[in-house]
Amino acid sequence: MTLTARLTQSQRQNLGFRQIQAVNLLLLSNEALAEDLMRRAAANPFLRLRLPPQSTALIEDQGESECGLYAHVIGQLRMIGAARADEALATAFVEALDGNGWLDRSLAEIAASTGRSPAAATTMLTAIQQEIEPVGLFARGLSDCLRLQAADRGQLTPAMEAVLCHLEAVASGGVAALVQATGMPPEVVALCLAQIRRMDPRPGLAFGGPPAPLRAPDIIVSRGAEGWQIALNRATLPVLTLAPGREGAAGLRAVRAEAEWLASIVERRNRTVLAVARAVLARQRGFLDHGPGALMALSRSDIAARLGLHDSTVGRVARDLLVETPQGLRTLSSLFDSGPTRGNGTAATAIRYRLGQIVATEDPRAPYDDAALAALLRREGKPLARRTVAKYREELGIPARNQRLRT
Known part of the structure; x- marks a missing residue:
C-alpha cells in the first residue's frame, strides 16, 4: 500500500x-x-x-560604439552592482524602456517576466534610478521622472511633492488650479514650477528617437x-x-x-x-x-x-x-490596448497619436484648449471627456493651451 x-x-x-x-x-x-x-x-x-x-545578442556583447538609448544604459548598467548581480532582471528593465526613457511596463510585469518577486524588482529599480545618468531614466511616468530629478537637485520639498502630485491641475486650469489643488501660496507654486521647467521630463529623447532593440x-x-x-x-x-x-x-x-x-x-x-x-x-x-x-x-x-x-x-x-x-x-x-470609453473601438494609443497630430497642425496664435480638442475628437468618432484629453495631452508632453499660445 x-x-x-x-x-x-x-x-x-x-x-x-x-x-x-x-x-x-x-x-x-x-x-x-x-x-x-x-x-x-x-x-x-x-x-x-x-x-x-544569427547569434544571440546578450548585454555583454553590445558594442561600445553603438549609439542610442539602449547602448547608453547598457554601458552604465555594467557599473551598477545590483544590475551585474542579476543581469536577467536588469535586461528586463532595459527592454521595458520607451523612447522617453520611462518604463512602459509595471514592476509586476517586469518581475513576472524573469520569475523574480515584485520586491526584488523594486530593489533593482531603486538601485538603477539612484545611479543611472541622466537622472530620470527608468522613471515610471512623468511625475516620477521629475521627482527623481528634484531629489537629485535637493529640491524635493513638501511643496514640490505636492505640485508633482497635482500636475494634471496645471493642464486643466493653469497655475490658479494648481494653487487651489495644493493649497499653497501662489509664489511657492510658481517657484516649484520654475524649478520644474529647468528639468528634463523626457531624458530618453536626447538619444535620438526610440531605443534600438536588444x-x-x-x-x-x-x-x-x-x-x-x-x-x-x-x-x-x-x-x-x-x-x-x-x-x-x-x-x-x-x-x-x-x-x-x-x-x-x-x-x-x-x-x-x-x-x-x-x-x-x-x-x-x-x-x-x-x-x-x-x-x-x-x-x-x-x-x-x-x-x-x-x-x-x-x-x-x-x-x-x-x-x-x-x-x-x-x-x-x-x-493590445484598451479603449478609453466603453464601446469605443479605438485604442487609447491611437487616440493619443491623433491628439498629437491635431496639436501639431493647430494655429499657434489660436491653439485649442482641452474642451476644443475633445470636441474635435468627438466629431471623428472618438468621444472623450475633457479630463481624459488633458490626461492624454500631459502623457504626450504637450503643454496646456496658455503655454502653447504664440502672439
Missing part, C-alpha cells in the same frame, strides 16, 4: 513538472528558446539541434501578393529534430521518450506563437496599413476566445515577442 502511494505521487509530480516546462517554453523568444534547447540537447543524445545563423524580431510581417504575410523569423528560430535509430538499452527508453516529448512541445510552442501573432495582427490590420493612429482596442481575452486558448496563455506568448512590421519593431503585447 505504501509503495503504491509513493509511485502515484511520483507520477503526479512528473506530470506537473512537464506542464511547467511546456508553459515556460511559451515565455521564450526565439533566441531564448535556442539557448534553452542548447542545454537540453547537450544532455540528451537523441536530440539534434540546428541553431540559426535582439532580432521573433515574428516578421511582410506584404505579399495575397495581403499581409505573418511568419516566424527563421533567422532566429532553432530547429529541433530526433536522432535516427532506436533507444536500444532499456535504460535509454526514458531519455528517448523525453526527447520525443520535447520535440512535440517545441513544435506546439511554434504553432501557438504563430497563431497568436496572426490573430492579433489580423485584428490590427489597420495599424499595419496606416500606423499607430489606426490601432483598435484589443484584449487578450478577445484573442483567447478566438483561438480557444486561456487568457494567460495568450499573455505569456505575447509578453516578450518582438514583431517586425512596416510601422517599425514592436512587442506583440504593445498591440
